[in-house]
Amino acid sequence: MRSLGLILLASAVALASGFGPMASLDGVLVRLYPPSLRLLQAAVDHNISPRLWDRVMLPVLSCPAWVFPAVIGVALLFWVGRQAEKGHG
Known part of the structure; x- marks a missing residue:
C-alpha cells in the first residue's frame, strides 16, 4: 500500500508538471482521450x-x-502509517 501511495503522489507531480498545475481534470481527460467525457457522462x-x-x-x-x-x-500513506503504529503493518 505504501508503494501505491507513493506512485499516486508521483502521478500527481507528473500531472501538475506535464499539464500545468491548474489544468482541470476534464481538460486532461479530453487531451488524453477526446471522447472520455461523453463516455463518462x-x-x-x-x-x-x-x-x-x-x-x-x-x-x-x-x-x-x-x-x-x-x-x-496522502490518505493511503497516512493509513499505512497508522497501521504501522498499531503494529499491523
Whole structure:
C-alpha cells in the first residue's frame, strides 16, 4: 500500500508538471482521450443518476487534475502509517 501511495503522489507531480498545475481534470481527460467525457457522462447517467452529473461530477471535473491522485496517495500513506503504529503493518 505504501508503494501505491507513493506512485499516486508521483502521478500527481507528473500531472501538475506535464499539464500545468491548474489544468482541470476534464481538460486532461479530453487531451488524453477526446471522447472520455461523453463516455463518462453516458455511464453516470445510465448507471447511477443523471442528476449526479450536474451536481457532483461537473464540479469534481473542474478541479485541478493533480488533486485526486495527491489526496488518495496522502490518505493511503497516512493509513499505512497508522497501521504501522498499531503494529499491523
